[in-house]
Amino acid sequence: MVSCSFCGRKAVYVSKALGRAYCKKHFLEYFDKKVRRTIRKHRMFSEKETIIVAVSGGKDSLALLHYLVRLSKRVPGWTIKALLVDEGIRGYREITIKDFLRLVDELGVEYRIVRFKDELGYTLDEIIEIGRRKKLPYHPCSYCGVFRRYLLNKAAREMGGTVIATAHNLDDVIQTYLMNIIKNSWEKIVRLGPVSGITGHPRFVRKVKPFYEILEKESALYAVLNNLYPKFVECPYAQQSMRWYLRKYINNLEEMYPGTKYSMLRSLLRIIQLLEDKTNKIIEGEIRSCRICGEPASHDLCRACTYRLELGIMDEKGNIIRNIDTGASGNQLPR
Amino acid sequence: MVRVRVKIIDTDQEWLVEAENGARIRDVLEKLDLNPEEYIVSRNGEVVAEDEEVGEGDLIILYPVVSGG
Numbered sequence: 001m002v003s004c005s006f007c008g009r010k011a012v013y014v015s016k017a018l019g020r021a022y023c024k025k026h027f028l029e030y031f032d033k034k035v036r037r038t039i040r041k042h043r044m045f046s047e048k049e050t051i052i053v054a055v056s057g058g059k060d061s062l063a064l065l066h067y068l069v070r071l072s073k074r075v076p077g078w079t080i081k082a083l084l085v086d087e088g089i090r091g092y093r094e095i096t097i098k099d100f101l102r103l104v105d106e107l108g109v110e111y112r113i114v115r116f117k118d119e120l121g122y123t124l125d126e127i128i129e130i131g132r133r134k135k136l137p138y139h140p141c142s143y144c145g146v147f148r149r150y151l152l153n154k155a156a157r158e159m160g161g162t163v164i165a166t167a168h169n170l171d172d173v174i175q176t177y178l179m180n181i182i183k184n185s186w187e188k189i190v191r192l193g194p195v196s197g198i199t200g201h202p203r204f205v206r207k208v209k210p211f212y213e214i215l216e217k218e219s220a221l222y223a224v225l226n227n228l229y230p231k232f233v234e235c236p237y238a239q240q241s242m243r244w245y246l247r248k249y250i251n252n253l254e255e256m257y258p259g260t261k262y263s264m265l266r267s268l269l270r271i272i273q274l275l276e277d278k279t280n281k282i283i284e285g286e287i288r289s290c291r292i293c294g295e296p297a298s299h300d301l302c303r304a305c306t307y308r309l310e311l312g313i314m315d316e317k318g319n320i321i322r323n324i325d326t327g328a329s330g331n332q333l334p335r
Numbered sequence: 336m337v338r339v340r341v342k343i344i345d346t347d348q349e350w351l352v353e354a355e356n357g358a359r360i361r362d363v364l365e366k367l368d369l370n371p372e373e374y375i376v377s378r379n380g381e382v383v384a385e386d387e388e389v390g391e392g393d394l395i396i397l398y399p400v401v402s403g404g
C-alpha cells in the first residue's frame with residue numbers, strides 16, 4: 001500500500017516532483033493551501049469583490065466554482081456568480097451545460113448563460129462552416145477563443161463583476177507558453193501571468209487564474225474527490241489543435257522527468273519578469289476602443305469585430321447579418 | 336499472473352489485462368500505452384495512487400485528466 005507521507009493512511013495522490021504522497025484529507029489540505037497561496041501572492045482579490053467564475057461545465061471550472069464558493073464563506077465581502085458561454089458545439093456543450101446547472105443549483109449560485117447564437121447570430125459550428133466556405137485561414141479554436149473572451153468580458157461587466165476568475169491550470173498555462181514560443185508571439189507570453197489582460201480600459205474586467213500553480217491532475221482529483229467530475233466528453237475540435245500534441249508531449253516528459261511542468265512554469269514567470277521593462281515595446285500601441293463595438297482593442301477594430309466582418313456575419317455598423325447558408329444540417333462537425 | 340479489468344469512464348474503451356504478480360497500476364497502464372500522468376485511478380470503487388499493486392479480478396476505472404476542450 002502506498003501511504004500518506006503525513007499520516008500513514010492510504011494515499012490517493014503521489015507527487016513525484018515533491019517526493020510526497022497524500023491521503024484524501026491531506027491532499028485536500030495541500031490543494032487548499034496551494035490555491036490560497038497563489039491568490040495571496042498575486043493579490044488576485046480584495047476584501048470586497050463580485051467574482052464572476054467562468055465555467056464551461058468541464059472538471060476544472062466546476063472545481064474552481066466549488067472551491068471559490070467554499071472559500072467565499074470565510075470572506076463576507078465576496079459575492080460569487082457563475083457565467084457560462086455556450087458556443088453551440090453540437091454533441092458537446094449541451095452535455096457540459098447539464099453538469100454546470102446541477103452544480104450552480106446545488107451551491108445556490110446566481111448564474112448566466114451567454115450564447116454565441118444570441119450574441120453573434122450563429123453557433124460556433126455554423127461560424128466554422130462559414131469560415132471554411134470563405135476559405136478564411138483560422139482554426140476552430142481561434143474563433144472560439146476570440147469570441148469566448150469577448151463575450152466573457154462583456155457579460156461579466158453586465159453582471160456587475162469586478163473580477164473574472166478562470167480555471168486555467170498550470171498545464172494550460174505552460175502549453176500556451178510553449179505554443180507561443182513556437183509562434184514567436186512574445187506579446188502573448190508577457191500576458192500569461194496569473195493576473196492578466198489589458199488594464200486601464202473602462203470596459204475591461206480584470207482576469208485572474210487561481211489554479212495557476214495547480215496541475216491538471218490535481219484539479220481533476222479535487223473534482224473526483226468532491227463528486228464533481230462531470231460526464232467525460234471531448235470537444236470535437238480539440239484534436240485538431242497544436243495544444244493537443246503539446247499536451248501529450250509535456251505529459252510524457254513529466255512522466256520521464258518529474259518536475260518538468262513546475263520548471264516550465266518557473267521559466268515562464270522568469271521570462272515575464274525579464275521582459276517587464278520591455279513590455280511596452282513588445283505590446284505595440286496603446287489600448288483603444290473598437291470603433292464598432294467600443295470594447296477594448298489593440299487596433300482600430302477589436303479581434304471579435306475583425307472576425308465578424310471577415311466572416312460576413314456583421315455589417316460595418318455592428319448589425320448582425322442573418323440567414324447565411326451554413327450547410328444543409330445547419331451545424332457541421334469537423335471533417 | 337493476475338487479471339484485471341481496465342475501463343475509461345464514460346467511453347466504451349475497456350480491456351482485460353494480464354499482469355505479473357506484484358505489478359502496479361502504472362505497469363498495467365504502460366502495457367496499454369496509457370500515461371499515468373493523464374488519469375485519476377479508482378480501484379474497485381476507491382481512488383488510489385497509481386503506484387498501488389493490482390490484485391486478481393481488480394476493476395480499474397480511469398478518469399481522464401485532460402480536459403475536453
